[in-house]
Amino acid sequence: MKYTVLLVLFFLQFTGYSQSLDENSSSEKANDKLLLTIFLKHDQTMNLNEIEEIRTQQGFYENLPPEGVAVVNWFVVMGLGQVVILELPASKLSAVNLAIERTAWKAFTTEIFPTYNLYPIIEHKLKNKSKVELNEKLSTKKANDKLLVTVFLKHNQTMTLNEIETIRTNQGFYENLPPEEVSVVNWFVVMGLGQMVVLELPASKLPAVNLAIEKTAWKAFTTEIYPTYNLYPIIEHKLKNKSKVNY
Structure with missing residues (x-):
């Protein structure tokens, strides 16, 4: 017993x-996922119809994203091309790379960067913590009231991260970006490039965003700003793998 x-x-x-x-x-x-930012840069020796024909023939929509990989964002960053952020297990990295090489090349020139979500790390520093998830089901009128901008805050590698942080703290960066009535969509570190911030705002707030960047981000970063729109709802029906996640 x-x-x-x-x-x-x-x-x-x-x-x-x-x-x-x-x-x-x-x-x-659950934590064994990584983010990739993929730039699909337009080749302006071809028009959009020619680009679309090439990627359709190459099986782009059937192969990107591969199975087991999810879209986070798929934007057109006007003047640059398409920016796709994918979430994937490390084991799928080679599948993503092959899908791009086999089906995106010739239609686009591409760049790929490892990425991580910075927003949860800096949220407590921001005066305006407003954040939105893009909702494809918004009414047309409400959707047309807002625009997206993508802001690249490119690292100046003549300074360390601590020096950059000191400058932007002293300049009131976190108190002024985003301005009131402006919301963060995503705030990512694109490794090897810098920070990529997507903001949603009424058109009337565009000068406020620009001023906040000029007054509080310059000197710490070099910046680029692009008008942006959400491409995913437009192409979702073409994608074989429609898996999507929010950040």
Whole structure:
């Protein structure tokens, strides 16, 4: 009887330990995703119809994103091209690269950067914490009331990150960007490039955004600003893999 009780206790302890390991593994698995930012840059020796014909023939929409990979954003950044942010397990990295090389090349020139979500790290510093998830089901009137801009805050590698942080803190960066009535859509670090911020705003707030950048981001960063629109709702029906996640 004594040995039976000990055996039961050992079994329960072992089961609990195994369950703990499973939970840790599940937690690690949930975190085992990376983000990639892909620039699909337009070749202006071709018009849009010619580009579309090439990527359709090459099976672009059937192969990007591959299975097991989800779209975070798919924007047209006007004057630059398309910017696609994907979420994927590390094991799918080669599949994404092959899909781009096989189906996007010739239609676009491409650049790929590892990326991470900066917003949760800096949210507590921001005076205006307003953040939105783009909702494709908004009424046409409401959707037309807002525009998107993509702001690139490019790192100046003559300074360390601490020096950059000191400058933008002293200049009131976090208190002024985004201005009131302007919301963050995404705020990512695109590694090797800098920070990429997508903002949603009424057109009347465009001067306020520009002034906030000029007054508080310059000197810490070199900046580029592009008008942007959400391409995903327009092309979703073409994609074989429609998986999408929000950040």
